[in-house]
Amino acid sequence: MRIGLIALLHESNTFSFQRTTLESFRQNLLLTGEPIRSALGQAHHEVGGFFAGLDAAGVEAVPLFAARALPSGTILADDYAQLLERMLNTVRQAGALDGILVAPHGATVSEQFPDADGHWLAELRREVGPALPIIGTLDAHANLSPLMVDSCNALVVYRTNPHLDQRARGMEAARLMVQTVRGEISPEMAAAFPSLAISIDRQCTEEPHLSPLYQAADEQLQDSRILSNSILLGFPYADVAEMGSAVIVIADGDKAFAQEKANQLAEMMWSMRHDLDGKFTSVEEALEECVHSSERICLLDMGDNVGGGSAADGTELIAAIHQRRLGPAFGCIYDPAAVQACEAAGPGKKLQLKIGGKTDSLHGEPLDVEVVVELLCDGKFTEPQPRHGGITEFDQGRTAICRTDTGLTLMLTSQRMVPFSMQQLYGCGVDPHQFRILVAKGVNAPIAAYREVCDRFIRVNTIGSTCADMSRLYYEHRRRPLFPLEQEAEYSI
Secondary structure, eight states: OEEEEEEEEOOBOTTOSOOBOHHHHHHHEEEESTHHHHHHTTSSSHHHHHHHHHHHTTOEEEEEEEEEOOSBSOBOHHHHHHHHHHHHHHHHTSOOOSEEEEEEOSOOOBSSOSSHHHHHHHHHHHHHOSSSOEEEEEOTTOOOOHHHHHHOSEEEEOOOSSOOOHHHHHHHHHHHHHHHHTTSOOEEEEEEOOSBOOOGGGOOTTSGGGHHHHHHHHHHTTSTTEEEEEEEOOOTTOOSTTOSOEEEEEEESOHHHHHHHHHHHHHHHHHTTTTTSOOOOOHHHHHHHHHTOOSOEEEEEGGGOGGGTOOSOOOHHHHHHHHTTOOSEEEEEEOHHHHHHHHHHOTTOEEEEEESOOSOSSSOOOEEEEEEEEEEEOOEEEOOSOOTTOOOEEEOOSEEEEEOTTSEEEEEESSOOOOOOTHHHHTTTOOGGGOSEEEESOSSTTHHHHTTTOSEEEEEOOOSTTOSOGGGSOOSSSOSSOBTTSTTOOOOO
């Protein structure tokens, strides 16, 4: 048995001004053939799970194509076309395959194809024909489309947010593939699409408001006829027709039964809609809580959520901390020009900088401040533990650590970086325990790392291309109606 492996992963924020190119993938991951095994075989990632699951079953894994870029704006049309052609060429040159394991993200958007994941899965299906099994994984933030469902035999979604189970879900997909090829099961997949967009601040699966839904999904799995089921939380920053939540159920040989169970989960999700609506804390409210607390607090900068495709140079929250002199505090800002200025000055030197707020007009004005350069580093670090995204090797480019006279320590990076690992700080000689406030540009993903040092998390409703309040975002293409954007929305099977 020979099973091909394909991954094309990008979370596309259509509100971002930073378009995604082929170079964006080259900077992160763009591989064909055996180098994929070296890069991802041991990773806490679904592709690592593919390798592990197939190996455990004594099945040959045939790595074909793997591409990943940091979340950012829509993929340019020509660059997406090149990615797709590279992918399909690896399939054409692979020889006889018994199935293909795929890892789309589920919220990828290209200029020409808003449902880019549905498009490339359909093109893959066209290439290999209707009989070859295609089974894969999806990010929990996928905006599921009927085309994705129609193009695959089975799709398995991460069950945790922060995403700590990616490798396990890859192994689950591999197990389903092996059983399918051996004729032991016949997966039939059904989906349901409630008229609901779950607020990003209500998407942490560890919190009580989501527990009943996942418990119901787990209870369904006690029925041996159900092979798998999944909850898709949705990605609100892709203005596409598919934006919103969904559920998947896969039954053994019985599509009608799968649809019945998917409908049950969808109806339950809909009944919980008021609990899944946003609960927002302003910058001022968050800082007041910091003033009156002795805990070490992580402020989650939701409007500049790098893992959701934002600019990474938002200043609203750090400027407010600086102005109120609430240090010792820490924040990370993407600003290559400021890094160069710090390098030119050297450690121990003072200089005046205008930090952040340079990518676009959505994330605040540059912070005009005098700083002392404390140290410089290469910005490379390794995360050995399972963390959101399953990434182990990181590179944020040349990095400068500087400090203001208000006790605000700033990590300035030459490349945008997701706050998924405390090694980002330790690797540059920064001890997070010295701060009473740490700002992480995210919503749920940073929690897996930052809870090692923080007593409490406050999600802050800051401005930016990932603003948590969906009513502030201008949608043109999403499906309608969607609760809570349309309070009068109704849903029935």
